[in-house]
Amino acid sequence: MRHLFLNGPVQNxxxxFDTRPGKAVxxxxxxxxxxxxGLPSAPHLWNTVTLAGDLRHREADGPKIPRQRFEADLIADKYPLGQSPVGGIMTDTDADVSGLALEMIENNLRSGTITISHETVPTCRTCGHMTSAGGHPCNACGSTDTQDRTGLHLVAELAKDRPILDRSDIHASHRQQPKHLQHTAANVAQRLILSRTRDHGIDLSPLGLNRLVLDPRVGIHATVLAAARRHQADMAVMTITENAANHIAAHGQHFRQHxxxxxxxxxxGHLPYDHMACLHPLYEAYxxxxEIQDYFERWFLPIFSLRAKTGTRPDQLPALFKQYMRAHLARPVFxxxxxxxxxxxxxxxxxxxxxxxxxxxxxxxxxxRDTSGDHCGAGHD
Ligand SMILES: [Zn+2]
Incomplete structure (x- = not known):
């Protein structure tokens, strides 16, 4: 089994990363x-299919830059100058990703786990954006003028014979299975609409769903699988917080294997990167x-977050640094x-x-095995 670890695509x-290192965990x-x-550096994965991104692009001053380029520029600005990732960058609308997503959708349509059907959804009368039920203002334009509109949509039927998340979906030993997540992820509607109104995304018009794109929660799965496929890995392991997994697990049910x-x-878990200043006296004392500080913050803490799945508290940092230093001082010669x-x-x-x-x-x-030069990775030497 050839693994590749890939980050859960980060929202652009x-x-x-300098101001919000927590986003890089x-x-x-x-x-x-x-x-x-001993695997090669994986690409950094980005989620660009967002309503906020649509609005940012619509409101941007100056000449209109094509959206793909607009997102790529914003992503490049996240990294300090000259430190773009060794393994490259992939977004959730790259050609590889949309090709793979459409293949998976077609497979699902053939097997009947996904259908294209007429659905009635509340839609903004002003801008055509699909809104939530309950008379909330439109998230795209703020209008309160909504109407039920019927049209073709991509719909997933959740499998009745297996849970949304089972043991084989989680990369963890039996004793570390997230019971709570498995329970909460199951609290979703039996049918999920997978098509969305967005300016930017994986275009569903090849399936006859004009002006609709694939829900980004599905696209995130296709992104990870496409990156794994590029590296000939057969097990793509997505690093993700429990909250984020809870948000996307149901949408991924039919998109976790290709x-x-x-x-x-x-x-x-999350890391308290906003509280690192409290370690300065300890750094001095030791x-x-x-290089040691960087390695602790950029390498050890992210690894520790795999163990502290519910999050690391700021008051744990001094003890963690001491634990790290004990291992550092115990390094064997060979x-x-x-x-x-x-x-x-x-x-x-x-x-x-x-x-x-x-x-x-x-x-x-x-x-x-070093990942030198990878800004968000461990390598500094
Ligand atoms: Zn609207």
């Missing part, structure tokens, strides 16, 4: 795990070089190959015990 919002985690397995490539979620292989096995199997095992961690630090 108004931020940079999934990217850094995927890079660290791929490096341990040919021999499967998709699993590896859950991780005479920690900038890596213990057997111990390192045991960690590789754990990473492939979704076990996380090694993360809090000083010897195991020390061996990884010495034997780590």
């Amino acid at each position: 919002g108004p931020f940079t 999934g990217i850094r985690l995927a890079a660290a795990l791929n490096a341990i397995l 040919d021999s490539t499967r998709l699993q979620y590896a859950l991780h 005479r920690a070089t900038e 890596a213990d190959e057997a111990a390192f292989e045991a960690v590789q096995h754990s990473v492939s199997a979704g076990n996380t015990e090694w993360i809090t095992d000083k010897q195991a961690l020390a061996n990884v630090m010495i034997a780590r």
Whole structure:
């Protein structure tokens, strides 16, 4: 089984990695795990099919830049100058991704898990945007003038014979299965409309659904699978928080496998990157070089977030830094190959015990396969 860890596509919002390093946790985690397995750098994945993106593009000053280019420029601005990712960038509307998504939709249409049918949905009378029921103002233009409109849509029937998320969908050992998530992800309607009104996205007109695009929650799955396929991986593991997984799991039910490539979620928690300043006295006390600090913040903490799936609190940071330093100081001169292989096995199997095992961690630090030059990854040397 050839794995590849890929970040759950990051929404292309108004931020940079310097100002919001928390947005890079999934990217850094995927890079660290791929490096341990000796895999090449994976592309960084981005979600550009958003209503906010539509509005930003519509309101942008100056000459109209094509949307694909507009999004690509915004993504490039997220990275410090000269530090674009080694494995490249993929967005959820790249040609590879839409090709794969349409193939998967066609397969699902053939097997009947997805249908194209007439649906009546509340629609804004002013701009034509599909709105939610309940008379809320239109999210696109603010108008309250909505009407029920009937038209063709792409609809998924959720499987009745299996849960939305089962054990095989989660990259974790049996003892670390997220019971709560499996329960909450199941709380969705039996039928999901997968077509959306957006300016930008995977165009569904080849299926006769004019002016509609694929719901980005489906597209995110196709993005991860397309990236895995490009790297000939047969197990695509998407790093994602529990909340985000809860938001997309039902939409992904029929989009987690294509040919021999499967998709699993590896859950991780949030990191308190806004509170790193509290570590400065400790950094000084340990005479920690900038490289050691960087490695702790960009490599160790993302890996730790795989263990702390419900999040890491700021008051845990000092103890975590001490734990990291104990492993750093315990680094052997030569890596213990057997111990390192045991960690590789754990990473492939979704076990996380090694993360809090000083010897195991020390061996990884010495034997780590570098991801040098990857800004959001671990490499700094
Ligand atoms: Zn509207």
